[in-house]
Amino acid sequence: MKKNGEKTITSIKDLKIIQRNDFQNFTLDSVLISDFVKINRKTKKILDIGTGCGIISILLAKRSKAKITGIELQEIMVEIAKENVKNNGFNGQISIVNEDIKNYKKIFSYAEFDVIVTNPPYFEFKGEISQINNLEQLAYARHNVNLTLEEIIKISADLLKNMGSFFIVFRCERLIEIMELLKKYSLEPKKMKTCYTKWNGHAKICMIEAIKGANKGLCIEMPIFVYDKNGKKDEYIEKLYK
Helix, strand or coil: CCCCEEEEEEEECEEEEEEEEECCCHHHHHHHHHHHHCCCCCCCCEEEEEECCCHHHHHHHHCCCCCCEEEEEHHHHHHHHHHHHHHHCCCEEEEEEEECHHHHHCCCCCCCCEEECCCCCCCCCCCHHEEEEEEEEHHHHHHHCCCCCHHHHHHHHHHEEEEEEEHHHHHHHHHHHHHHHHCCEEEHHHHHHEECCCCCCCCCCEHHHHHHHCCCCCCCCCCCEECCCCCCCCCHHHHHHH
């Protein structure tokens, strides 16, 4: 039996990602949003809010020469992220910052980033202690205890350049809430993709690209199915990890 605090190593593509069994481990959501993020030659600076073990920053670094900053509140996760960045050869490209994103005005400049990406806590915290995990670090990773979705979106709107892109992955049940918040802070939803974890089930995961100051017009892309109707894992999902 593993004890709390033990490290594990997860292989994805040609990467080795260290994680800890008493902290939130990365899941398919982080891998999907990393692939969904649009990067072009004009993308010079990327911010990863709530970087955790650094998986999104590292996957983006494999696709880009942009300078990437991952910001993370939990000190232990910061150390793990730094270790992952170093071990996978991205020290010169990725910087990990141990700070609360709510202090962003002291850390970053207004309109500093071309792209901001986040895989935020999925569940809204309504003040019920029974909602959250006994481990504080898991509670913060899964519920909006310390940072609300509105705060994330407002901060991202401040830190994005005009026509910069904001990418977010979340549970489909929060779609309307997120759409309203994006519009409130002048982040225009431009691209959306859903993911079905079961062939005959409801869409579970949603990803949106919103552009600061863009005109109206939303493209809903073809959805992703993790498994086909025969229960076989989709080839696209397989390729994300190989």
